[in-house]
Amino acid sequence: MRKGFPGLSLMVQEALKRDPMYWHLFVFRGRGGGLTKVIWHDGQGACLFTKKMERGRFFRSSAADGTVVVTPAQLGYLLEGIDWRIPQKTWLLISTES
Numbered sequence: 001m002r003k004g005f006p007g008l009s010l011m012v013q014e015a016l017k018r019d020p021m022y023w024h025l026f027v028f029r030g031r032g033g034g035l036t037k038v039i040w041h042d043g044q045g046a047c048l049f050t051k052k053m054e055r056g057r058f059f060r061s062s063a064a065d066g067t068v069v070v071t072p073a074q075l076g077y078l079l080e081g082i083d084w085r086i087p088q089k090t091w092l093l094i095s096t097e098s
Contacts, residue, residue, distance in 0.1 A: 005046045008039045016067055020046075027070075027078065033057030036079070056081040 003011070008028060009020040020026060021041040028037045036058045038049040058081055061068045070078065077084040 003037075005039055005048045008037060008048075009046070012039070025075065027075070029058050029060055033060060038079075051079060053081055059083040 008026065011028075012018050012020040012026050016026075018024065018026070020039060023041065023043070025038055025040045028039075030036065034053045034057055036051050040047050059078055070084075074084040
């Protein structure tokens with residue numbers, strides 16, 4: 001996950017055969033699941049959003065061709081570290097009180 005917008009855009013073009021400047025969001029998950037990057041073009045310029053999980057990990061979907069189309073609600077779950085098929089957090093809150 002060392003790539004920035006140029007590298008991720010190239011992946012979108014070559015691997016997914018899509019245009020990264022077409023107003024779609026493209027979400028990339030790190031190998032360990034603790035980091036995700038979202039790229040999109042808003043009509044004026046390229047945008048890159050990065051989120052690193054302090055606890056838990058980002059859900060990984062299994063798709064034959066490497067692409068999954070998600071709804072805005074599913075994207076919200078994804079960015080919260082929640083599996084939208086079974087909506088629950090991937091980490092547990094541990095109380096420090098005795």
